[in-house]
Amino acid sequence: xxxxxxxxxxxxxxxxxxxxxxxYGHSLADSFEQTALAMTAVICDPTLVQPQKAVNINCExxxxxxxxxxxxxALIYEMSVQGMLFSRFQIEIxxxxxxxxxxxxxxxxxxxxxxxxxxxxTYTELKVGQQEDGVWLAQCIVxx
Amino acid sequence: MDIQRLxxxxxxxxxxxxxxxxxxxxxxxxxxxxxxxxxxxxYEQASNVATLPGIVGPSYAMPDAHWGYGFPIGGVAAFxxxxxxxxxxxxxxxxxxxxVRTLHTGLQRVDVTGKTEQLADxxxxxxxxxxxxxxxxxxxxxxxxxxLSGGARWAVESGYGAQRDLSYTEEKGCMAGALPKxxxxxxxxxxxxxxxxxxxxxxxxxxxxxxxxxxxxxxxCFGIKQGDLLxxxxxxxxxxxxxxxxxxxxxxxxxxxxxxxxLVDRELACAPIHSPVGExxxxxxxxxxxxxxxxxxxxxxxxxxxxxxxxxxxxxxLLYDVSHNTCKLEKHAVDGQSKMLYVHRKGATxxxxxxxxxxxxxxREVGQPVLIGGSMGTASYILAGNAGSETLSYASAxxxxxxxxxxxxxxxxWHGRQVINxxxxxxxxxxxxxxxxxAEEAPGAYKDINAVVEATELAGLSRRVAKLKPVxxxxx
Numbered sequence: 001x002x003x004x005x006x007x008x009x010x011x012x013x014x015x016x017x018x019x020x021x022x023x024y025g026h027s028l029a030d031s032f033e034q035t036a037l038a039m040t041a042v043i044c045d046p047t048l049v050q051p052q053k054a055v056n057i058n059c060e061x062x063x064x065x066x067x068x069x070x071x072x073x074a075l076i077y078e079m080s081v082q083g084m085l086f087s088r089f090q091i092e093i094x095x096x097x098x099x100x101x102x103x104x105x106x107x108x109x110x111x112x113x114x115x116x117x118x119x120x121x122t123y124t125e126l127k128v129g130q131q132e133d134g135v136w137l138a139q140c141i142v143x144x
Numbered sequence: 145m146d147i148q149r150l151x152x153x154x155x156x157x158x159x160x161x162x163x164x165x166x167x168x169x170x171x172x173x174x175x176x177x178x179x180x181x182x183x184x185x186x187y188e189q190a191s192n193v194a195t196l197p198g199i200v201g202p203s204y205a206m207p208d209a210h211w212g213y214g215f216p217i218g219g220v221a222a223f224x225x226x227x228x229x230x231x232x233x234x235x236x237x238x239x240x241x242x243x244v245r246t247l248h249t250g251l252q253r254v255d256v257t258g259k260t261e262q263l264a265d266x267x268x269x270x271x272x273x274x275x276x277x278x279x280x281x282x283x284x285x286x287x288x289x290x291x292l293s294g295g296a297r298w299a300v301e302s303g304y305g306a307q308r309d310l311s312y313t314e315e316k317g318c319m320a321g322a323l324p325k326x327x328x329x330x331x332x333x334x335x336x337x338x339x340x341x342x343x344x345x346x347x348x349x350x351x352x353x354x355x356x357x358x359x360x361x362x363x364x365c366f367g368i369k370q371g372d373l374l375x376x377x378x379x380x381x382x383x384x385x386x387x388x389x390x391x392x393x394x395x396x397x398x399x400x401x402x403x404x405x406x407l408v409d410r411e412l413a414c415a416p417i418h419s420p421v422g423e424x425x426x427x428x429x430x431x432x433x434x435x436x437x438x439x440x441x442x443x444x445x446x447x448x449x450x451x452x453x454x455x456x457x458x459x460x461x462l463l464y465d466v467s468h469n470t471c472k473l474e475k476h477a478v479d480g481q482s483k484m485l486y487v488h489r490k491g492a493t494x495x496x497x498x499x500x501x502x503x504x505x506x507x508r509e510v511g512q513p514v515l516i517g518g519s520m521g522t523a524s525y526i527l528a529g530n531a532g533s534e535t536l537s538y539a540s541a542x543x544x545x546x547x548x549x550x551x552x553x554x555x556x557x558w559h560g561r562q563v564i565n566x567x568x569x570x571x572x573x574x575x576x577x578x579x580x581x582x583a584e585e586a587p588g589a590y591k592d593i594n595a596v597v598e599a600t601e602l603a604g605l606s607r608r609v610a611k612l613k614p615v616x617x618x619x620x
Contacts, residue, residue, distance in 0.1 A: 014550035016183055016211050043275060062398065073390050080334045080383045083276050107276030114275030115580040116344045116551075116620075119238040119386040122213045123397065123410035143213065143238045143386075144345050144551070 007135045010038035013125075015141045020125055021072075022139035028064065028128070029091040031136035032071055032098070036089050039072055039121075039142060043079075044112040049087035051103030060097045064128040068138050071098055072121035083107050085114070119143045145172075145182045156207070156603035157536075160187060165408070166194040173537070173603040174207040178595055181548065185211035186218075192408050193221050197416070198229025200478055200485055204537050206492050207599040208546030208591060213237070214411030217491035220540040222476065224485055225417035230405070231425055232414035233396055235488035236471050238389035240429055241436030242347075242380030243467035244493075244515035244543075245313075246526065247444065249451065250459035251373045253353055256615070259454060263351070264573040264616045266450045271349060271443060272341040273620045274577035279340035281442065288332045291339070292324040292384075295434030296465075299441035304340075305448075309441065311504050313465040314494070317441070319434050323427025327384070328391055331428075334383030335435060340442035344578075344620035346544075346585060347379040348517075349447065352524055352612035362510040362528045362609045366463060374612060375451075375460065376524060377443050378517045379620075380469065381436035388432050392425045417486055426471070433470060440465060463526075464504075464513040468493045468543040476538055487538050495541040495606045497531035514606045516597060517544045520574060520617050521567050521587035525597045527606035541606040545593035554589040555580060563587075567617075576619035585619060 008030055013020035019042050023034025040046045057074045061067040075086060086104035093099075107114060124141040131137055150158040150172070158179055160170040170190035172179060186209045193203035193215055200222050209218030214234030223229030256263060272279050283291060291298045296317030297310055310317035342349060354372045357363045368374070381388075396413035399421055400406075407413060415421040444462065451458040471488045478485070496503055496512040503512050511529035518524040522545060533539045549557070560579025563586045567574050576582050601607050 012552055014552050016550055017217060017547045019551050066394070066397070069394070073394075076390075077330060077334065077387065080386075081336075083278070083337075109274060109276055109577045112275075113578050113580065114344075115578045115584060117275045120390040120393075123393070123413075124213050126410070141213070 008034060010034040010041065012038060018141050018144050020139060020141045022137065025136050028136050029093045031138040032068060033089045033091050035068065035138045036072065036075055036086065039075065039118060040086055042118055042142060042144060043085060043116060044114045046087045048112050049085045050105045051088035052105045053084065053103065055082065055102045057100045057102055058098065062096065065126050067096055067098055068128050068140060069121045069123060069126065072142065075102060076118050076120060078102065085112060116144045145179055145184055145187055147176065147179060149187065156599045160191055162194065166191055168194050168199055168202050170194050170203040170205065172205040172209065173599060173605060175595065175599045175602065178207055178599055182209060183211045186216045189214065189216040190219065192412055193219060195408055196230055196412065196414060197405060198223045198227045200224045204540065206540065206542040208542040208544055208596045210546050212490060214409055215488065215490045218542065218546060219490045220488065220492045220537055222485040222487045222538050223417065224483060229417050229486060230414035231417050231422045231471055231486055232412060232488060233389055233392040233425060234411045234413050235490055236429060237469045237490050238386045239380040239469055240385035240389060240432035241467040242469045243436060243465065244517050245377045245440045245444065245465035246463040246515050247375040247460045248367060248463055249373045249375060250457065251455060252371050253373065255455060256373065260573050260616050263454055264575050266454060267349060267447065267618050268575035270450050271446050271618060273618055274344050277341050278337040281339045282337055283339060285332065288335065289324040291438050292327060292431035292434050293322050295319055295437040296441040299438040304442045304445035309444065309462045312462040313437060314467060317437055319430045321427065322431040322434050324431050326424040326427035327388060327431050331384050331387035331391065334387045338382040339439060340446060341382060342379050342443060342618065342620050343382055344581060346519065347620040349618040350376050351615040352376055353615050354610050355613045356611040358608040358610065359528060365507060365510045366513055366526065366609065368610055373615065374463065375447055376515065376517065377440055379439060379443065381432040382439060384435045385432040388428045392428065395421055429471060433467065436467060437465065464515060466493055466515050476534060489540055491543050492540045493543045494539060495529035495533055496539050497529045497533060514541050516542060518593050518614065519545055519585055519587050519590045520614060520619065521570060521572060522590065522593050524612040525608060526610045526612065527597065527600065528609050529606055530604055533605045536603065537605055542596050542600045545590035545596055547589060548591045549589040551584040554586050555583045557588065558583045558586045572614050573616040574619060582619060
């Protein structure tokens with residue numbers, strides 16, 4: 001379900017038991033933002049999630065791939081303890097430190113019709129990098 | 145999977161000869177059809193597990209095996225701590241101690257005729273299920289630590305169930321060696337409102353009818369006969385287990401080189417059992433096992449309340465509770481010598497044979513009940529452990545049908561409403577908060593469970609005792 005912009009969008013890819021999340025963007029931060037949207041889309045239609053409440057998320061890692069896993073796991077944690085879903089993200093990445101604000105709202109089973117909760121982001125099919133066309137790609141499998 | 149790459153040991157047993165850095169062979173169980181249809185990734189992952197330090201005996205994959213993380217789902221491997229053996233967070237998985245618990249009901253189909261819809265509604269109302277659902281019990285910090293130490297025993301002492309339940313739960317309801325201190329505040333926070341919740345994905349609560357008995361003696365021992373109604377609950381350690389898995393996976397990835405461990409796949413992240421990280425993980429993982437046991441015990445209590453309100457004659461005695469994502473210290477015979485090994489089972493069920501001292505007394509003559517979950521429309525099975533499985537798979541068997549189709553493809557193949565209607569035509573009442581979730585979990589997205597359990601029996605891992613058909617299903 002790619003969005004209209006050709007170089008900034010998200011998609012899912014197949015894993016037999018679980019699901020892959022992949023984001024493309026003009027920068028590393030943009031690709032992380034799209035991957036986060038792809039993860040929300042594992043749970044429900046992201047367009048149904050109102051960006052009403054802001055949550056700050058900071059994390060760091062030793063390389064960009066591990067940073068992606070940290071970022072997604074930090075979101076999974078906030079979704080779980082705050083009972084929220086997120087649909088808008090502002091991300092700044094400086095070196096291997098990520099500072100973000102995630103916007104969303106509390107889960108409403110009737111309105112969001114959430115399909116499945118994400119247990120964790122995995123190192124399987126984990127890739128982060130800039131492609132030949134300059135577009136950044138960030139992806140991994142999430143366990144559901 | 146390309147059968148040409150395997151050495152056939154018997155009708156349902158296939159060996160991957162050691163290659164590359166494999167220290168031991170890998171053995172995959174399944175009939176030719178199952179092996180042929182099995183993901184190539186199972187070959188790769190079962191081989192990768194065989195490279196880990198201190199592995200004893202082959203790396204195994206059960207007949208329901210499929211592509212997992214590091215270990216295949218359906219993977220079994222044992223490690224000797226004194227030979228540099230490791231414990232792997234990836235080898236247990238995110239949903240620590242996910243498992244199946246089956247209850248008698250004292251009812252037969254005729255007792256619920258005309259009332260199954262009402263029962264389904266009541267169970268769906270009373271048992272928290274799906275994304276964002278919270279339990280009725282909100283634990284304080286000290287309450288969480290008591291739960292993490294006590295497991296199902298804590299739940300029973302807190303009023304959720306009876307003492308008898310503990311005798312019919314693995315580890316008598318309380319996993320020894322749990323270290324609540326090794327569990328992070330974030331993991332505890334994630335669990336605070338999730339006690340007594342079923343979760344989502346492939347987790348469920350089903351009412352099932354015993355359709356067929358294969359082994360009359362074992363069935364009598366387990367207290368089941370044709371026509372009986374049983375309740376099966378499939379869920380795990382919820383957010384706490386997920387967070388422990390997440391945190392230790394990251395820590396083990398970062399520390400692997402420190403311990404001189406070369407990971408062929410980051411998801412195989414592990415640490416020596418005799419190391420600070422390994423010991424903390426084992427303590428945290430055991431605490432998560434207790435969380436799962438307590439969770440299933442609370443759901444049992446809620447289920448009993450619903451049944452007794454609708455069917456005063458119902459008696460929901462526990463048949464057995466068994467986990468299928470664990471690492472446990474067990475005694476096994478290796479080359480004629482008894483050894484204590486850390487047995488990882490990831491999507492594999494422990495299946496002790498007759499006479500095992502850890503079994504409840506009434507089951508010692510026939511072996512452990514091995515509870516195999518289906519998927520909504522498909523059958524579930526109760527098997528019994530075989531004595532011979534100890535040398536075949538460290539006394540392990542399959543855990544379910546195993547997926548054969550991705551969630552993405554499943555949603556392209558079915559609509560949730562269509563699945564619900566088809567099941568209704570088969571007399572199965574389904575309740576779920578998510579139509580897409582129902583489509584993703586459609587029975588057709590799984591392997592043929594009949595073939596999986598037949599192969600399990602033919603391979604000698606366990607034997608069939610009873611086949612169960614769903615009557616109603618509460619799906620996460």
